[in-house]
Amino acid sequence: MKIVALVKQTFDSEAKIALEGGKIGRQGISLIMNPYDEYAVEEALKLKEKNGGEVTVVTVGPDEATEAVRQALAMGADQGILVNPGTEDIDESTVATILAKAVSSLEYDIILGGFRAIDDGSAQVAGRVAEILNLPVVNMVTKLEADGGKAVATADIEGGSAVMEVPLPAVITAQKGLNEPRYPSMKGIMQAKKKPLKKMGLGDVSLDASQVAAKVKVLNYSLPPARAAGKVIPGEPAEAAAALAKALREEAKII
């Protein structure tokens, strides 16, 4: 089985966000593989263990994003591809276009990705990739079985979950709960250094800047207004609880 995992490098979820020159500062930020993409990589490795085959990890990002690819290789993926768009003026359509182009040069039976990234939280890149490659997509998958011809996926839907069947190749996006991603072993980390990792630019995937121009323009960045610290209601628990109920009715007028 030829498996592709799409990954993104993101800020650590604990990162403190500050503005530098009107944009999101990158100073002192530790970078990680998007946690939802870790589920995708783990699931890719499980499919490989069950069905045989190989796992190719593909990312779009600056050169430093090779770290995320290396992590996937250390977990057990076989090879990696990084496409550096060479510009920061990118949006989801840009990234999806590049990913789809990079993937289309590979053989694939299934393409896995996280259902969203924890930074911009857009939840649209994998879906767009499916659309470009004319593949079906199942998002927010918490259980997956896939063999030669089809995938059966349990996915979150409004108000519950659904079991869906799709012919392969297909795009599947991972929701929390799909699996527990493994930690790279020391041996895995050593081996990852020798695994093939191709770094490419736009030209290498037959694209030029005009084909990937961002459609979304950010006008400005800001930090959310801090919530004013409220008041702590004094007293013994029972007394405070009664005062709280009263405050919610009379002061906040909310119950």
Add this chain to the structure above:
Amino acid sequence: MAKGILVFAEQRDGKIKKVTYELLSAGKKIASQLGEEVSAVLVGKGVSSLAGGLGEYGADKVYVIENDALENYTTDAYANVVADLVKQNEPTAFLLGCSITGRDLAAQVAQRLNTGLLTDCINVMVENGQIVFTRPIYAGKAIINAAIPEARPVMATIRPNVLPVDEPQAGKSAEVVNVPPNIGNVRITVKDVIRQVSARPELTEADIIVSGGRGMKGPENFKLLEDLADVLGAAVGASRACVDAGWVPLSIQVGQTGKTVSPNLYIAAGISGAIQHLAGMSSSKVIVAVNKDAEANIFKSADFGVVGDLFEVLPVLTQEIKKLKA
């Protein structure tokens, strides 16, 4: 020539979702500034009876796409019929709710129409003739204003429960247009649907949420939250710690890796207030924290705090609210 604001009228099991009314109100606001009309697209099986009512909430026109194949949502069938409609009508903007369905559908339609899409927006306005959207990024730690200057339609999904719903205008009707569906190629087969049956409101739509954290100490103690939720008509949520411990299902997790909620009132019991949790609930209008640790981070975001043992505070709070409501 692009014209009009189109809204995806989300329904489930024959009921219009609240976010649809929020979208119509937002759509009407921007449409009037742009001198355009608001229309809605309603998709499903046997949903035409819902169309007229959308007029009261501001839809000038409702496109109804009905077919047996649209009973259960599938990305393929819905993307096919909705993208066709959008292509034919060429609206200036197409807005959807940022629900599981809306988010899924929006990405496919946006790519098919080769346009931009802003996800999970919390505000929309018109500035210098351009539609501008506000959306949180980095789990709410930063905010952007963004626009889609050239590609059409402008597409966005709007976070449920954030934007206001205008008072419905009784008797105002919408022009209903039945659109023959071209279901097209559907590759996804829905084998089974498992509904979570709950008498409580859904987390993302709830006016009040009562949420528990590690301080609940175990699944058996969620009864305390449920009792409080019962008197408030609230939904019950939980922090990641409770989900990871296996006390409660992932479907009720609030936070960065769970649901994002914006109720009028969020009561956090035994929740320390990690940044990942705040990401999911800091847009709540009023936040109440109950925690025995006076230093807990949650108090920095809370409008009202009680420093005390939740096992003592919650039962009294429930009783007091019951009395007030009696």
